[in-house]
Amino acid sequence: MSIRACFHSLASKFLRRDHTADDIREELQEHIALRADDLERSGLTRAEAERRARIEFGPRDRYREECNEQLGGNFLETTWHDIRYGARVLRKSPAFTFVAIVTLALAIGANALVFGVLNALILRPLNVPQADSLYGIEHGINGYESYPNYLDLRDRNRTFDQLAAFTIDEVGLDAGKDPMRAWTYEVTGNYFDALGIQPYLGRVIHASDEHGTDSAPYIVLSHAFWHSHFHDDPSVVGRTVQLNRHPFTIVGITPPEFQGTLLFFTPDMFVPIVDHRLLSGEGDLDVRRKDSVFEVLGHLKPGVTTAQAVSDLTSIGAFLLATYPKDVPNIPFKVVRPALYGNFIGAGVLAFVSGLLVLAALILLASCANLGSLFAARAADRAREVALRLALGSSRARILRQLMTEAMLISIAGGAVGLLASIALLRQLSVWQPFPRFPLRIPVSPDSKVYFVALLLALVSGILFGIVPVRQVFLTSPYEVVKAGSTGVIGRRLTARDILLVVQIAICAVLVTSSMVAVRGLVRSLHSSFGFQPDHALIVDVQLGMAGYTSDSISTTQRRLIDLIETVPGVESVAITDLPPLNMDGHVSDVFTDATTDLRPANSAATSYVFNVSPKYFEAAGTTLQSGRGFTWHDDQDAPRVAVVNRRLANRLFGSGTNPVGKVFKLRDGTRAQVVGVVEDGKYLNLTEDQKPALFLPLRQSPASPTWMIVRSNRDPQHMADAIRNTMHEMDQGLPVFIVTWNRQLEGVLFPMRMATVSLGILGLMGAMLSITGIFGMAAYSVSQRLRELGIRVALGARREAVLQAALGRAVRLLAIGSLAGLVLGILATRVLASIVYQALPRDPLVLAGAIVAMALLGLIATWFPARRALHVEPMMLLRED
Amino acid sequence: MNDQAQLLPGTLDLLILRAVSLGPLHGYGILLRIGQISGNALLIEQGALYPGLFRLVRQGLLKASWGTSENNRRAKFYELTAAGRKRLRQETDNWNRLANAISAALTARPEEV
Numbered sequence: 001m002s003i004r005a006c007f008h009s010l011a012s013k014f015l016r017r018d019h020t021a022d023d024i025r026e027e028l029q030e031h032i033a034l035r036a037d038d039l040e041r042s043g044l045t046r047a048e049a050e051r052r053a054r055i056e057f058g059p060r061d062r063y064r065e066e067c068n069e070q071l072g073g074n075f076l077e078t079t080w081h082d083i084r085y086g087a088r089v090l091r092k093s094p095a096f097t098f099v100a101i102v103t104l105a106l107a108i109g110a111n112a113l114v115f116g117v118l119n120a121l122i123l124r125p126l127n128v129p130q131a132d133s134l135y136g137i138e139h140g141i142n143g144y145e146s147y148p149n150y151l152d153l154r155d156r157n158r159t160f161d162q163l164a165a166f167t168i169d170e171v172g173l174d175a176g177k178d179p180m181r182a183w184t185y186e187v188t189g190n191y192f193d194a195l196g197i198q199p200y201l202g203r204v205i206h207a208s209d210e211h212g213t214d215s216a217p218y219i220v221l222s223h224a225f226w227h228s229h230f231h232d233d234p235s236v237v238g239r240t241v242q243l244n245r246h247p248f249t250i251v252g253i254t255p256p257e258f259q260g261t262l263l264f265f266t267p268d269m270f271v272p273i274v275d276h277r278l279l280s281g282e283g284d285l286d287v288r289r290k291d292s293v294f295e296v297l298g299h300l301k302p303g304v305t306t307a308q309a310v311s312d313l314t315s316i317g318a319f320l321l322a323t324y325p326k327d328v329p330n331i332p333f334k335v336v337r338p339a340l341y342g343n344f345i346g347a348g349v350l351a352f353v354s355g356l357l358v359l360a361a362l363i364l365l366a367s368c369a370n371l372g373s374l375f376a377a378r379a380a381d382r383a384r385e386v387a388l389r390l391a392l393g394s395s396r397a398r399i400l401r402q403l404m405t406e407a408m409l410i411s412i413a414g415g416a417v418g419l420l421a422s423i424a425l426l427r428q429l430s431v432w433q434p435f436p437r438f439p440l441r442i443p444v445s446p447d448s449k450v451y452f453v454a455l456l457l458a459l460v461s462g463i464l465f466g467i468v469p470v471r472q473v474f475l476t477s478p479y480e481v482v483k484a485g486s487t488g489v490i491g492r493r494l495t496a497r498d499i500l501l502v503v504q505i506a507i508c509a510v511l512v513t514s515s516m517v518a519v520r521g522l523v524r525s526l527h528s529s530f531g532f533q534p535d536h537a538l539i540v541d542v543q544l545g546m547a548g549y550t551s552d553s554i555s556t557t558q559r560r561l562i563d564l565i566e567t568v569p570g571v572e573s574v575a576i577t578d579l580p581p582l583n584m585d586g587h588v589s590d591v592f593t594d595a596t597t598d599l600r601p602a603n604s605a606a607t608s609y610v611f612n613v614s615p616k617y618f619e620a621a622g623t624t625l626q627s628g629r630g631f632t633w634h635d636d637q638d639a640p641r642v643a644v645v646n647r648r649l650a651n652r653l654f655g656s657g658t659n660p661v662g663k664v665f666k667l668r669d670g671t672r673a674q675v676v677g678v679v680e681d682g683k684y685l686n687l688t689e690d691q692k693p694a695l696f697l698p699l700r701q702s703p704a705s706p707t708w709m710i711v712r713s714n715r716d717p718q719h720m721a722d723a724i725r726n727t728m729h730e731m732d733q734g735l736p737v738f739i740v741t742w743n744r745q746l747e748g749v750l751f752p753m754r755m756a757t758v759s760l761g762i763l764g765l766m767g768a769m770l771s772i773t774g775i776f777g778m779a780a781y782s783v784s785q786r787l788r789e790l791g792i793r794v795a796l797g798a799r800r801e802a803v804l805q806a807a808l809g810r811a812v813r814l815l816a817i818g819s820l821a822g823l824v825l826g827i828l829a830t831r832v833l834a835s836i837v838y839q840a841l842p843r844d845p846l847v848l849a850g851a852i853v854a855m856a857l858l859g860l861i862a863t864w865f866p867a868r869r870a871l872h873v874e875p876m877m878l879l880r881e882d
Numbered sequence: 883m884n885d886q887a888q889l890l891p892g893t894l895d896l897l898i899l900r901a902v903s904l905g906p907l908h909g910y911g912i913l914l915r916i917g918q919i920s921g922n923a924l925l926i927e928q929g930a931l932y933p934g935l936f937r938l939v940r941q942g943l944l945k946a947s948w949g950t951s952e953n954n955r956r957a958k959f960y961e962l963t964a965a966g967r968k969r970l971r972q973e974t975d976n977w978n979r980l981a982n983a984i985s986a987a988l989t990a991r992p993e994e995v
Contacts, residue, residue: 023958024932026956027932027958028929028932030908030910030951030955030957030958031909034953034955037955056927057929058927058929058930062929063930063933064932066932067936069933070933070937070940
């Protein structure tokens with residue numbers, strides 16, 4: 001038995017298909033043969049006898065099918081027939097099939113992609129045991145908390161199993177050869193035990209390791225870092241390495257699936273937070289007003305609701321407020337999902353992804369409308385075929401089933417292509433690192449949920465566009481169609497197809513408008529005033545702490561660095577700040593009017609960003625000094641305290657209209673400071689913030705160890721960077737120095753907006769493509785339907801305009817209606833967009849004009865070829881046909 | 883041809899059962915038998931027989947098996963099952979009652995009313 005025959009018999013055993021089918025066929029054949037035998041005996045020739053026998057038998061295929069139906073359980077066979085027939089039909093019109101599959105692949109791909117992101121970032125919990133009961137504590141707008149407050153929360157709460165905390169820090173690691181930077185979570189001793197994380201090798205850190213400040217010099221490496229930097233060498237456990245030039249012992253490795261408790265920030269290692277002073281050079285962990293902890297988190301006790309947890313935390317908050325009125329702000333507690341840092345990032349991501357999901361769903365709807373009208377047009381073209389099949393005794397249900405199978409074939413093919421493309425994109429996105437400087441990732445690898453959703457969408461859309469021609473088939477009267485031919489009368493009334501087209505164009509216009517709003521917003525935000533000049537400036541991140549400098553020596557070293565870099569040829573000005581603006585971090589502090597004596601947070605005049613800067617900072621940063629002076633090296637510990645404020649803070653403290661220079665206010669610790677200068681307002685934490693107050697203090701009066709140098713120079717940045725690095729290494733060979741242009745440094749803060757713009761842009765492009773195919777399909781169809789009529793008109797001497805009007809007037813009218821509706825909806829939608837995309841004005845005239853021009857252009861492109869065809873009708877050719 | 887009567891709906895099954903009750907037959911044989919016992923007075927399209935046959939088999943009233951016909955062709959032979967025999971009796975009674983009632987109604991004279 002050949003392999004093929006073998007398969008055949010196997011398949012028939014399983015499917016019971018060929019067996020019965022052959023049975024029926026044979027039985028009917030034998031019947032005809034027997035009848036022919038009889039007829040032959042009565043004197044006919046064999047051929048004539050067989051012919052008569054077949055005629056007498058009636059429609060054999062129909063009876064065979066009815067027999068099949070009587071047998072029941074022939075679903076598989078019929079479906080298989082339908083699929084084969086459908087595939088054959090689709091192969092015969094490759095252009096249609098291709099357009100349909102590509103349209104659907106784009107739409108389903110977009111949906112799978114967006115859902116994949118949603119799934120990974122929001123639906124999927126952190127990779128820790130019992131992630132369902134894990135909550136982070138949010139105090140005010142984010143999770144920052146002071147370490148002493150954390151200790152009180154940990155010891156006084158009754159609703160959490162164990163409360164752990166961590167903060168993020170960057171350290172210099174020296175494991176024997178080339179020192180490098182590594183990102184750490186500084187964790188409380190109970191962090192791993194609270195999360196239930198078991199070590200992969202060695203041990204993790206426990207609460208019993210903590211014995212006060214700097215008491216636990218231990219490191220737990222992440223699996224990924226161990227793999228990439230220690231090549232899976234198990235002997236590193238127990239080895240002593242240098243962190244910021246202090247000895248630390250590697251005690252263990254975390255399991256590969258545990259990547260910290262922030263989805264997009266994977267640490268290289270974990271170190272105890274009690275070593276904070278060694279690691280950051282700042283000995284202020286025990287200061288109650290200093291928010292040293294990034295996030296506090298823990299599992300709720302079994303049966304405890306989030307509301308109970310919040311009221312528990314609130315009562316502890318009230319106690320802290322009463323006990324330490326000067327240090328504890330009166331802001332509410334919340335419990336949040338820790339994966340995306342609660343609402344601080346999570347809310348934005350959720351809003352953005354949901355917005356995208358809506359747009360992607362619109363794309364899918366538009367493409368269903370598109371395919372629906374294409375299918376309806378095809379069904380109309382196939383009216384003759386349908387009529388013939390009806391006349392030959394096929395049931396309407398059977399024909400619909402056949403059309404549905406074709407729709408399903410296309411939807412599944414489109415869905416598969418779209419899913420494959422989106423999987424590839426998601427994989428790319430997962431390994432993509434938008435910022436080389438930070439371990440920021442978007443972990444969105446697809447899982448079975450994504451596959452399921454894509455399949456479901458494919459099937460649903462197949463049904464959606466498959467049912468469009470149903471009514472048409474039900475209304476088909478075989479006799480009319482066969483008699484009149486398929487050129488039929490074009491209805492003047494509104495058909496389902498027209499409505500679909502209008503809906504589709506409206507959706508596409510919404511997409512085009514939204515993407516234009518987004519792009520405009522990005523362009524405008526790039527040109528808005530930051531309050532500094534990022535062009536022609538370098539940011540030099542000098543990690544004095546990593547090089548082992550302590551707070552005492554840092555101050556003098558900073559002065560030396562400035563003096564040193566000023567000598568580098570090409571440097572126009574240089575200054576130091578403890579944090580450049582728009583650097584994804586912000587230090588805030590309360591300030592008070594001079595008259596305030598009770599310095600509790602509730603009495604503050606403003607909560608202001610604070611920057612500790614060296615002399616010439618405003619010059620180097622390109623910040624305009626509106627009145628007064630900047631700092632000099634004489635503003636030191638022995639001189640009176642001075643400050644520079646931005647316009648906003650000046651107005652808050654002293655009211656607008658007065659000259660603030662020379663006036664006095666109080667800092668958070670009660671120190672009186674005199675305003676010596678006022679600078680322009682700017683952006684400090686992110687571009688979408690409302691105008692915030694900002695305060696600049698001289699570095700000599702309020703020392704800070706983070707050292708960011710701003711170097712302004714008109715020369716080639718790469719060349720300048722090398723010169724600066726070399727000069728610094730002449731001073732200290734082991735000093736970690738990182739230099740980028742300020743514009744490059746700003747990419748981090750622009751990232752969410754870029755992402756939004758790119759995604760909206762792509763969706764807009766897809767919308768535009770869909771509207772082209774939709775209008776083109778409609779216009780081409782209406783021209784081909786009326787070709788004969790147009791031919792007669794041309795033959796009778798109709799003018800070109802009249803022909804065009806007849807051929808495409810309807811398409812153009814529908815296009816206009818759809819675009820207008822879409823434009824109005826788009827303007828409404830941009831109100832939502834305005835919350836995501838910075839400076840998205842809903843009624844931007846340029847956007848409106850742009851959207852109108854875009855839709856008109858799209859319409860022109862899409863109707864161009866049908867119009868040409870209508871104009872070049874050859875009357876004689878047409879009349880000869882048919 | 884014109885003197886042949888159209889079959890009433892539902893009566894084909896009864897005719898098949900009756901034809902087969904006289905002995906196992908293949909499909910063509912059933913047609914011939916029906917023609918023979920009805921005096922060729924009924925119009926049946928030949929193919930229409932088969933869906934009926936399959937229906938009766940599925941209902942368990944007939945059973946089918948492959949065999950050889952009188953002129954040496956392979957053919958599927960049908961015979962009555964016990965259930966089929968019972969059904970034939972019921973349907974025959976039903977039919978007789980119906981036919982009597984209809985013909986009584988049609989032959990009723992004015993004086994009998």
